[in-house]
Amino acid sequence: MRKVIINIALIITTIILYILQANLFNWFTIAGVMPNLFVIFILFIGLFGSKTMGTIYGLTVGLFLDFVIGARIGVNCLGLGIIGFLAMIFDKNFSKDSRMTIMVMVMVATIIFEVIVYLINYIIVSINVEIINFIRILAIEVLYNVILTIITYPIIQKAGYYIENEYKGNKILTRYF
């Protein structure tokens, strides 16, 4: 029952994040650059949820974004799916107790997601490669995502451990040492 409630809450959060991303962060930008809330969200699900949860949510949320606003179906789906999978690898290898580790994870995930999406677009529609502009936008986006992670860290941690206890139980002892 609790798992159902958790999943309903995550779906509602997806919609709220979409509204925030499409409206608030469309004008609340740093030098015209928006953050990417979905990368943080999928990373969070992958880190604290069950093994496959991150990838499943990544693929589903990505597909939803592709249908709603994406120019080509499958780009966000694949990108966020990979982030979900990456989160599972992070969960296996790193501790989630440190704020710094989470910040670095967000940094790496944002870079990987945007590079994948840019590469896919380059292969499909042969867009002009503008490396300097791409790096400039990516750097600001990474900074913005990291700032948002610092602000939301207590919520991420609290909700995260609640989900983790539900899905994995109290088997993981690393964080108690």
Next chain:
Amino acid sequence: MYRSKKAGIIGIVITIIILIFIVIFSNGDSNNTFFENIASNLVMPIQNGLTYLKNQLSGNDTFFTDINKLNEENEELKQKNSQLEQSLRELENIKTENETLKEYLNLTEKYGEYKTIPGYVINKDISNYSKTIVISIGKKDGVEEQMTVIGDKGLVGHVISVTDSTAKVQTIIDTASSVSCSMSTTKDSIVCKGTLDDMSLLRAMYIPTEANIIQGDSIETSGLGGIYPKGIHIGTVKKVTNTQNLTDRYALIETAVDFNKLDTVLVINNK
């Protein structure tokens, strides 16, 4: 983990304040005057007091007489300046009004032959790297894929997918967009592509070696490619960049449509 709850809350509050400041200062200078005024009001009384003291100490007794004269002169100049600014503003208003009326007249004449469907922009892209928009009209209103979308001042893009009540439009500023265009004076053919650099700039490529690009020249669709009808205004040439190899030279085109303020669009029904 935060060392204590209080420290954590203070840290978050400071981060939020820093974020707000970054957002304000990184997006134009419209708010700068307000902050400049506050800073100036805080600092200037102290600065004036210090100057007065400095002058007193150095025995400069002409300070007050000079400052009175300067104040009077300053007032006169300020009055003159405001009068000039006022007339300049009026002239600019008339100029803008004139330009807008001319554009409307041109648009009605140009696009009068097409049947158009009006719609609103209901959603903008959530990514920093693509510039797709969603409009409030769809299949029910007669919108189909590949139809051309225009704004009040020129070309916006084309429809890439349609649902019953909405349509996704790939704008011309999207990096995946390529529009075949021609220059209004020389009629040379070029290709305009979207850039990551700016929301109002296109990159004109594949310029013929013998073509003469004039700064400020108007750019229109050429009708080649089959999506966009011929003669729709796109923008004006802002800058021409010459490279060592003449075939690689490119020009930056400033779009006529302001994509940041785009609200209403017209879909041309050319089917």
